[in-house]
Amino acid sequence: MNLFDPAFLSFSLSSLLMLISAILIVWHRSIVYSAFFLSMLGVGNAVLFAMLGFPIIALFHLAVYVGAAVTFILFSVVMLREAPTVEVPTKLLAILSSVLLAVIMINIFSVFNVQPAYTLNYRDLTSLLVDKYWFALIVAALALVTTLIEAITLARKEV
Amino acid sequence: MEVFYYLVVSAVLFALGVYGLLARRNIIRMLLSAEIIFNSALLAFLSLASLDATYVAEGGSVVILAISLSAAEVGVIVSIALMMFRMKRTLDVYELKKFKG
Numbered sequence: 001m002n003l004f005d006p007a008f009l010s011f012s013l014s015s016l017l018m019l020i021s022a023i024l025i026v027w028h029r030s031i032v033y034s035a036f037f038l039s040m041l042g043v044g045n046a047v048l049f050a051m052l053g054f055p056i057i058a059l060f061h062l063a064v065y066v067g068a069a070v071t072f073i074l075f076s077v078v079m080l081r082e083a084p085t086v087e088v089p090t091k092l093l094a095i096l097s098s099v100l101l102a103v104i105m106i107n108i109f110s111v112f113n114v115q116p117a118y119t120l121n122y123r124d125l126t127s128l129l130v131d132k133y134w135f136a137l138i139v140a141a142l143a144l145v146t147t148l149i150e151a152i153t154l155a156r157k158e159v
Numbered sequence: 160m161e162v163f164y165y166l167v168v169s170a171v172l173f174a175l176g177v178y179g180l181l182a183r184r185n186i187i188r189m190l191l192s193a194e195i196i197f198n199s200a201l202l203a204f205l206s207l208a209s210l211d212a213t214y215v216a217e218g219g220s221v222v223i224l225a226i227s228l229s230a231a232e233v234g235v236i237v238s239i240a241l242m243m244f245r246m247k248r249t250l251d252v253y254e255l256k257k258f259k260g
Binding site for chain 2: 073
C-alpha cells in the first residue's frame with residue numbers, strides 16, 4: 001500500500017477525523033463542543049461516501065444532516081444552561097459490550113475484502129425514488145416539515 | 160481502498176456509540192451517541208451497497224430517506240429534551256421516570 005496515494009491519504013485523514021470526533025462526542029465535558037464534533041463526524045462520513053462512489057449522497061448528507069440536523073442540535077443545546085449531569089463512573093459493562101461488539105463486527109466484515117465495484121447512477125436513483133419509493137419520499141418530506149414546525153414552536157416558547 | 164477498511168471504521172464508530180449510549184445519563188449526550196451509531200450504520204450500508212450493481216441505487220435511495228428521517232427524529236428528541244429542561248431543570252434521563260402520568 002502506497003502511503004502517498006491520494007485515496008489512501010483521504011481515507012486515513014477522514015477516518016482519523018471521524019474516530020477522534022466520535023471519542024470527543026462521548027468524552028468531552030461540554031455538550032456544545034460534543035455537538036460541534038458531531039458535525040465534524042458528519043463531514044468525515046460525507047468524504048467517505050464520496051470515496052465509495054456516492055457523491056450525491058455525500059452532498060445530501062452535508063446539506064441535510066450536517067447543515068440542518070446537527071446545526072439544530074447545536075443551537076438548541078446553546079439554549080440549555082445546565083449544571084453538568086453527574087455521570088456515573090465508567091461502567092465496565094459498557095466498555096466490555098462495546099469492545100465485544102467491535103470485535104464481532106470486524107470478524108463478520110472480514111469477508112468483504114474487495115474493492116468497491118460500482119458507483120451511483122443519478123438517473124437510476126431518481127427513477128427509483130420517484131417510481132418505487134414515492135410514498136416513503138412523501139413521508140420523509142412531511143417529517144422534515146414537522147421538524148420545521150417544532151423548531152418554530154420552540155423558538156416562540158409557546159409550550 | 161477495500162470495503163473492509165470502511166467497515167472496520169464503521170464497526171469502531173458503532174462500538175463508541177454503544178458505549179456512549181450505555182454509559183451516559185444526559186439525554187443530549189445519549190442523542191449524540193445514537194447519532195454516532197446512525198452515521199456508522201450509513202457507512203456500513205453504503206459500503207456494502209457499492210459491492211453489487213443491483214443494490215447501488217437501492218442503497219442510495221434508502222440512505223437518502225434515512226438521512227431525512229434522522230433529521231426529523233433529531234428534532235423530536237431535542238424538543239423532548241428542551242421540554243424536560245424547562246419543566247425539571249435537568250437533562251438526566253433518570254428524571255424521565257417522573258414524567259409518567
